Each structure stands twice: as C-alpha cells, then as structure tokens.
Amino acid sequence: MPEKHAHSAPVILWFRFDLRLHDHAGVRAALETGRPILPLYIWDEQPATRPLGAASKWWLHRSLESLDADLQRHSSRLIVERGAPQIILASVAKEYGAKTIYCSQTFDPQNEYNDEGVAEELSAAGLELKRLNNTLLALPGTLCTQAGNPFRVFTPFYKALQASGACDIETLPDLPSKPWPRPNRWPKSLTVADLGLKPDLTPSGQDWSQGFSRFKPGEAGARGALRHFLRNSLQDYEKERDRPDLDATSHLSPHLRFGEISPQRILHEIDRATEANHPLASGAAKFRAELAWREFSYSLLAQQPRLHEINFRRDFDHFEWRHDDKQFRAWCRGETGYELVDAGMRELWQTGYMHNRVRMVAASFLIKHLLIDWRRGEQWFWDCLVDADPANNPASWQWVAGSGADAAPYFRIFNPITQAGKFDPKGEYRAQYIPSYPHLSTKPVHSNSSTELFDEPGNVSTYPQPIVDHAFARDRALQVYKNRVADEEYEP
DNA sequence: TGAAATGTTGGGGCG
DNA sequence: ACGCCCCAACATTTC
Numbered sequence: 001m002p003e004k005h006a007h008s009a010p011v012i013l014w015f016r017f018d019l020r021l022h023d024h025a026g027v028r029a030a031l032e033t034g035r036p037i038l039p040l041y042i043w044d045e046q047p048a049t050r051p052l053g054a055a056s057k058w059w060l061h062r063s064l065e066s067l068d069a070d071l072q073r074h075s076s077r078l079i080v081e082r083g084a085p086q087i088i089l090a091s092v093a094k095e096y097g098a099k100t101i102y103c104s105q106t107f108d109p110q111n112e113y114n115d116e117g118v119a120e121e122l123s124a125a126g127l128e129l130k131r132l133n134n135t136l137l138a139l140p141g142t143l144c145t146q147a148g149n150p151f152r153v154f155t156p157f158y159k160a161l162q163a164s165g166a167c168d169i170e171t172l173p174d175l176p177s178k179p180w181p182r183p184n185r186w187p188k189s190l191t192v193a194d195l196g197l198k199p200d201l202t203p204s205g206q207d208w209s210q211g212f213s214r215f216k217p218g219e220a221g222a223r224g225a226l227r228h229f230l231r232n233s234l235q236d237y238e239k240e241r242d243r244p245d246l247d248a249t250s251h252l253s254p255h256l257r258f259g260e261i262s263p264q265r266i267l268h269e270i271d272r273a274t275e276a277n278h279p280l281a282s283g284a285a286k287f288r289a290e291l292a293w294r295e296f297s298y299s300l301l302a303q304q305p306r307l308h309e310i311n312f313r314r315d316f317d318h319f320e321w322r323h324d325d326k327q328f329r330a331w332c333r334g335e336t337g338y339e340l341v342d343a344g345m346r347e348l349w350q351t352g353y354m355h356n357r358v359r360m361v362a363a364s365f366l367i368k369h370l371l372i373d374w375r376r377g378e379q380w381f382w383d384c385l386v387d388a389d390p391a392n393n394p395a396s397w398q399w400v401a402g403s404g405a406d407a408a409p410y411f412r413i414f415n416p417i418t419q420a421g422k423f424d425p426k427g428e429y430r431a432q433y434i435p436s437y438p439h440l441s442t443k444p445v446h447s448n449s450s451t452e453l454f455d456e457p458g459n460v461s462t463y464p465q466p467i468v469d470h471a472f473a474r475d476r477a478l479q480v481y482k483n484r485v486a487d488e489e490y491e492p
Numbered sequence: 493t494g495a496a497a498t499g500t501t502g503g504g505g506c507g
Numbered sequence: 508a509c510g511c512c513c514c515a516a517c518a519t520t521t522c
Contacts, residue, residue, distance in 0.1 A: 242493080360493070399493090411522045412494050419494090474495080478522060499519065506511085 009097040010036035010183045018104035018134045018259035019063045020219040022175045025132040026102035036183040043082045043195045048114035053383035055352040061197035066218025075179035080190040086118045104134040108390045109305035138166040140302035152405040158292045169268040211350040222255035230273045237283030244355035245429040253387035297395035308394035316403035321373035337466035340420040341365045343433040352386035363400040364414040369473040374401040410481035
C-alpha cells in the first residue's frame with residue numbers, strides 16, 4: 001500500500017550505468033517498499049575509475065534526459081547532483097530521512113572497491129547501500145574451471161555459462177505503470193543540461209554529435225533497436241554480421257554499456273522471437289555467443305582490474321612497441337591510405353561507432369602493421385566510442401594484440417585489402433565514409449585526449465598513399481612478434 | 493573472428 | 508594417341 005507510506009521516510013534510487021526502469025532489481029525493490037522514491041543521478045567529477053570519453057558523455061547526457069522523461073511518466077523526476085557520491089548521498093539521505101539506497105554494481109573492480117568504502121562510510125551514518133546486479137548474466141568469479149581457476153579461454157567459459165542456467169530466463173516481471181510515491185518535499189536539483197556533458201560545438205558552429213543520429217539513447221531507444229534487430233537482422237545474423245555495408249548487427253552495444261537494457265531482456269526477447277520462427281535459430285545462437293563475450297570480458301576485468309593499461313599476459317610487458325606519433329595521428333584521422341581502415345576510423349569519428357569487423361581490421365592495422373602500443377588505440381576508441389566499455393574495449397584490444405586471454409595468435413595479421421573485398425565487396429561502406437577527400441577539415445574538436453589532432457584542416461588534396469607497404473609491414477610484424485622477449489617462457 | 497606459401501590435381505592446348 | 512607444360516582450383520602447411 002504505497003499510500004500508507006506516503007509520508008514515511010523515502011528510499012534513494014541511485015542510478016549509474018543502469019539507466020532504465022524495466023528489468024531493474026533496484027527499481028523493483030524500491031517500489032516494493034511502498035515508500036516514497038528519490039531517483040538520483042550524481043555526476044562525479046573525480047570518478048574512481050578513468051573518466052568517460054567525449055562520445056560517452058554525449059550519450060550519457062541524452063540517456064539521462066530520456067530517463068528523466070520516463071520517470072515523469074510515473075509522476076517522478078530524476079534528481080541531478082554534482083559531486084562526490086558519498087557526500088551527496090549522505091546529505092540527501094539526511095535531509096529527507098532516507099535510510100536505504102539502492103544502486104547497481106558496475107563490475108569495474110576499481111569502482112567496486114571504491115563502492116566498498118562508500119558503503120562503509122554510509123553505514124557509519126546509519127545508511128544502508130544495497131548493491132544489486134543489473135548488468136551481467138553471471139557474477140564474475142562465479143564460473144570457474146574444474147580446477148577452480150577463472151576461465152582464460154572463451155569456449156569453456158561459454159559452456160560453463162550455459163550450464164549454469166544463467167542464460168535461461170524464466171520470466172521477467174512487468175514494471176507497474178502506476179505513479180511512484182513521492183515525498184512531501186521534492187529536492188531542488190540541477191538539470192541534466194547543467195552538467196555540461198554535451199561536447200562543444202565546432203569552431204564553425206556545427207554540432208559534432210549530429211553524426212550520432214543513428215542512435216536513440218535511452219530505454220525506449222534500446223527496446224526499439226532490439227525490436228528492429230529481431231525483426232530484420234536476426235535471421236541472417238550468422239551470415240551477414242561481418243558486413244559493414246549492411247544493417248546486419250544489433251547496435252545494442254551503447255545501450256548495454258549504459259544499462260538501458262538488460263542482457264536478460266535481450267535473451268528473453270530472442271527466445272520469444274525464435275520459438276515462433278525456426279529459421280532464426282542459427283542467428284540466435286550466434287548472437288547469444290556475442291552476449292557471452294561481454295560476460296567473458298567482465299570476467300577478465302575481474303582478473304585484471306587494470307585491463308586497459310596492463311597486459312593480461314605479462315610476458316608482453318617487454319614488447320618493444322614503435323613510437324611514431326605521425327603514423328598514430330594518420331591512423332586516428334583515417335589517413336593510412338588503406339580504405340577500409342580509413343573508412344572505419346572516419347565512421348568512428350563521425351558517428352561514435354564502428355562496425356565490429358572494421359574494428360578488428362583497424363585495430364590489427366595499428367598494432368601489427370604499425371607496431372604501435374595497443375593502449376594508444378584503446379584510449380582513442382575509449383574517447384570516441386559511444387559504447388566504450390571498461391571491459392569490452394580493453395579486452396578486445398588485447399585480444400587483437402595477442403596479449404589477452406584466448407587471444408589471436410601472433411601470425412594472424414589482417415590484410416586490409418582482402419578484408420575489404422570479402423566484407424565490403426561493392427565498396428559501399430568505404431564510399432560512405434570516404435566520399436571525396438579531404439573531409440576532415442569540417443570535423444569538430446571533441447576529444448578529451450587529443451584535441452590537437454583535428455584542430456586544423458588536412459592539407460592533402462588527394463586520398464593518401466599507404467603510409468606503410470602491406471607486405472613489408474606483415475613481414476616486420478611476424479619478425480617482431482616471433483622474436484618477442486620471453487615468448488617461450490609464457491606460462492598461464 | 494587470416495594470409496601467404498607450398499603442394500596437389502586435373503583439364504586443355506599443343507607439338 | 509601421347510607426353511609435356513601451363514595454370515586454375517582446391518587442399519595443406521606455415522607463419
């Protein structure tokens with residue numbers, strides 16, 4: 001009976017990377033108390049983990065607006081604050097008499113560790129921080145090998161995940177559509193716009209993020225993307241998922257990253273779509289495996305909390321990467337002279353996204369053709385991708401570099417020409433992002449880390465020649481990787 | 493979730 | 508009719 005508690009102490013619902021209302025254990029638990037609910041977002045200027053990239057901030061801004069709109073449909077609002085979470089939480093709780101705070105675990109180990117401290121501090125003030133899983137199918141660390149060790153290879157991990165029953169979704173309870181109980185007084189808060197998360201306009205006044213329009217941040221956008229994918233692309237997903245020239249993938253990654261949809265919901269909807277339609281089954285199986293890769297990445301992040309800066313295989317610590325700012329810059333700008341790589345890098349810059357197949361080719365090019373440290377590429381992606389994820393991004397880069405678990409063998413070197421012929425046969429994808437050269441001059445400045453990269457127009461009037469010869473680079477990479485120090489000393 | 497080098501086979505042109 | 512060569516097509520091995 002919500003009415004009974006309408007004047008009782010409220011509970012705080014602290015949102016972070018769980019920006020949705022459905023399929024959310026914290027939302028459910030808060031509603032079940034029947035108490036007034038204070039939905040809260042805190043922008044932390046000094047986060048415990050590395051700060052969000054520019055593209056992610058843009059997404060966050062839009063997603064918070066969407067969450068606020070969704071809350072208004074329940075006669076509530078999103079309360080927005082800025083500062084250190086433990087201080088904000090304690091002060092809001094004190095002012096409104098709240099004793100319980102619900103939040104979701106982030107599964108970023110550094111942040112989890114920080115949360116422990118926050119929970120202790122709050123506990124000393126008589127407040128309980130309830131941390132729930134709204135992010136993963138299986139908690140990292142719950143799956144291990146027969147010897148009791150965490151998995152280092154994907155396939156056995158995936159088998160264990162399936163055997164655990166975590167992928168069998170029985171039912172997902174509906175979110176009641178009734179108004180949420182409110183406290184007598186409503187906090188005066190900032191607005192989402194006050195946080196200033198939107199990137200600056202270009203010098204020419206052009207909004208850099210207009211290229212991001214293929215996405216609709218927020219829970220409704222996530223549901224829409226899933227519906228579109230199930231209806232149009234699941235059937236041929238196995239066959240066409242590697243084709244950047246087609247609309248063949250789910251585009252759910254940024255929605256998952258910001259918790260606008262749960263993996264359980266995705267599995268549930270896939271099952272429902274598949275039951276009625278058998279031809280979808282092979283595509284469904286392939287897509288389920290992709291979701292499992294996300295779980296695998298988080299299990300690796302649990303094993304190596306500094307996954308974005310430390311080689312998972314420590315024998316890579318002695319690898320002698322080349323230091324070549326000029327070539328790194330060319331790669332960032334999409335000026336390597338290899339069309340598929342350049343199209344991908346321009347897609348990234350213009351849209352905050354890159355097709356997965358192209359990510360592999362572009363990453364392989366930086367690492368193997370240019371022999372530049374994978375961390376530099378990872379950081380660039382972190383800054384530019386709307387789906388930049390603390391587990392997926394570093395795990396995938398390390399996979400390409402060969403320094404990761406279950407990584408690509410050192411001799412697997414993508415030929416960007418061959419890859420283009422196979423996966424963009426008509427050149428439509430390449431033409432979309434390299435319509436005529438140069439195009440970078442109209443591009444805005446947005447990057448956290450490398451603003452100087454794009455602050456002046458390219459002065460090249462024709463498409464560049466390859467910055468490195470493929471055959472030469474391939475042989476060089478094979479040599480360097482083969483002679484890598486301590487290669488033969490590696491033991492898991 | 494490669495690519496290139498090397499090996500094998502078989503059809504066809506040709507003296 | 509036969510052997511020889513060429514080479515595409517495919518398979519295997521190597522990096």
